[in-house]
Structure formats: structure tokens, C-alpha cells
Amino acid sequence: MDSTDKSGKLDIPKKAIYRLSIYYRCLQKLNSNGLDTVSSTTLARAAGVKPAQLRKDLAYFGQFGTRGLGYPVDLLASIIRETLGRERLQPVILVGAGNLGSALLRYHGFEKEGFEVIAAFDADPQASRARGINIPVLPVADLENFITEKSVKLAILCVPVEFAQSIVNRLVAAGIQGVLNFSPIVLEVTPDVTVNNVDLALELEHLSYFIR
Amino acid sequence: MDSTDKSGKLDIPKKAIYRLSIYYRCLQKLNSNGLDTVSSTTLARAAGVKPAQLRKDLAYFGQFGTRGLGYPVDLLASIIRETLGRERLQPVILVGAGNLGSALLRYHGFEKEGFEVIAAFDADPQASRARGINIPVLPVADLENFITEKSVKLAILCVPVEFAQSIVNRLVAAGIQGVLNFSPIVLEVTPDVTVNNVDLALELEHLSYFIR
């Protein structure tokens, strides 16, 4: 069997891709601490995984280490950055500037990690503008034009659950390929679109199972 | 081998427990639609999984279906609720009422799912109180007393990343058993404590890998 899937990407396990982001963060930290080489044992400890897993994860997309020495921090960081598709700044839109949506906009956590949220959309842009948001809040009717014109590929979805499916249909039709979904609903999309669900109540519920 | 782990819990795969929460939501919806029986095929479709997986998941903790008919919606919902430890209202505290923390408090998404956030803690309670939060915002110094007095087991952690580890140490020492962590850091805790990480930037980064 060959090592790429139908989309031409290297066949890296999904979970390994999540870990790549964690490794990248750890590398940035190490780099700012002036280190230029790191062993799998050290990096793995920082990332909370086992050394063998780290080595296997990195091996999915190449050989970057020096035996007896470790990995070059700088190079490895660039490689991961490129693998994740972060070499270019990705514009992101946010749809649904209600309670949670506007909270996320004020939070600026995405900007800190190098994503630019270039516009928000809401059924009532007037009301949302009042909430101390400093990017344009546009009416939902403008979604399609905006996405096409700016070639936006990523969207954060914070609309009420009953609108989530119909909005995501419009996003996908307009060209969105990745959706970060905060609604507690299983969205139906074509296989070429990736949906990541962040379900805050579900995470708390999951914790509730583990406390005695 | 027997079917319980060292803590005496049924040995249900972690991923199955997440799905339990999803099933529970779907059941509530079905119930409000007046249905009182549901087949694995129907419930599975609503939950976005395969019928066999749903049946296997439910079988981990008992036999609730009637062959030829399906599952009783009401009973199944109660069973899942109990399995998840949701029969009692769990008090939750939130630590770090800054940008994201105060946003989550105003969002009220946890309350909607039946969790009560009974207090928030912040290094500067004064500043946080101004942000339109309607639960007590207490100084971080009060953490230990409050947790002990109210027997709080769950905490939402939204402090800046550099304080996360030391705060979680204090939480755990005071009796917290489950932490919903929003800081981009791998927290070190004893095995009897469960940490769920919600890393918003990481989720976006993961999406970024899948767009072409």
C-alpha cells in the first residue's frame, strides 16, 4: 500500500496531527529558551507523551533527527509549521456573534496563535457591534460574497443550534473547508470538509463521569 | 479478566463515554418529540455513529433494549444520566475571570446543560466584578476554603498559561477531581484527577492541516 490517502496527503493518523500542534508549541518555548537541539525524551516530556510516540509521529513525515544528539529545534519547528499548513496566515470568519461568539472575539486567543479573524457575521449586526468588538460585524446575507471574495477557508460557528446545519450548508457551498463548531449538534457535511466540534457542556459532562 | 478497573468503575472505553453524552442529548430531543421507543439505527443516525457501535456502547453497562422493538427513550435517558453521574447537580467553580473566563460566565452554556457555576476566582476580583458577571467573584486566596466548605469537585481553569500549573496544584490539593483546562499547557496531575483540555487555537490549527 502506498503512504498517501485519496487527497494526496501523507497518511498521518488524526491524533498524531493534534500532537504535532502540541510539539510545535513546545518547540517555540524551547527555542525562546535558547536551546537549539532537543531529544525525543525531553520534548516528549514537555508535550506529555512517550518518547517512542513522539519519534513515530515525526517519522510519519520524514527524518529530522541526528542519532546520538536529537532534533534541531529550529528546523523541526519549521517542518511542523509547514506540515500543518501554517506557513501562510489563514483568514478566519466567525458566524454568530451572540453570547459565545462575541466572547470569543473579545478573547483574542486565535490571534495570539497567528490566526486572523477578519470578520464576524450575525443575524443582528447592529446589536453585536455594541459589544466591544473591533472587527466588522456583517449581516448573514453577506456571507457568500465575503467568503468568495476573500477566499476564506476557515469558519468558527457559534450560531444557535437550530440554525447550525443550514448555516454550515451555506458556508460549505461558498467554499469553506474547515469549520470549528461550537453548537451541540452533529453537522452533516461532505467528506472534503472537516468539522471540529468543541462542545463545552459535553466536556464538563465527561469529567462528571470520572469524579467519584 | 473482570470488567471493572481499579477504581471500581465499569471498564467502558473513554471514547464511548463521550458518545454517551451525545446519545443523552439525542434522547432528550426524541423525548420532547413525544417518542417513547427508538431503534439503534434511528438513534445512531441522530448521534452520527453506526448502529452497531451504539449497541455496543450501551451493552458496556447493561441490556436495555427489547429485541424487535428498540430502546425505551425515557429509561435509557435515565440510565445514561446516572452512568454519567449527572443525577445530582454538580457545583462547579471557575478560576481566572479574565477575557475568556468572564466570557464563559456570561455565556451560560454550562447552566443550560445543568451545571451550576457557583463562584469564580480571580487575582483581581474587583476588576472582574465590573464585567457583568452575576455570581460571586472571590480572591484566589479563598480557593482552598471555598472548595473544602462546598465540597466542589469540578473546576474550569482559565488562568494565564504561566499560572495554570500552580493553580491546578492548589485545586487538586483542596479536593478538585476534574478540571476543564483552557490553558495551552499539559498539566501534571495525579492519576486520580481527570483533566480535559480545551485548546481553541489548537483546534483551529488542526483544521488548518485539512484545508488544501
Add this chain to the structure above:
DNA sequence: AAGTGTGAAAAGTTTCACAGCG
């Protein structure tokens, strides 16, 4: 000596397929 890269084993999870019950 130190530490990577990697086949092979182990563990975990999902899917299949069908026996068996209502």
C-alpha cells in the same frame, strides 16, 4: 555513549455478521 528510526507486538476501538429473543 547517547539517541534516532522502525519493524513487530500489544492494546484499544470499530465494524461485521448472525444467533436469538420478543
Add this chain to the structure above:
DNA sequence: CGCTGTGAAACTTTTCACACTT
């Protein structure tokens, strides 16, 4: 007949252990 419950098969992911390189 319809649909659950479940062993067994298939698949995925993690861990091990060690040959190999600097």
C-alpha cells in the same frame, strides 16, 4: 419479522525493544 446483544474479525493506534548512526 425486526431489532438487540455479542463473539469474532478487521482496523487503528500505542508501546516495546533494538539495530543502527553520529
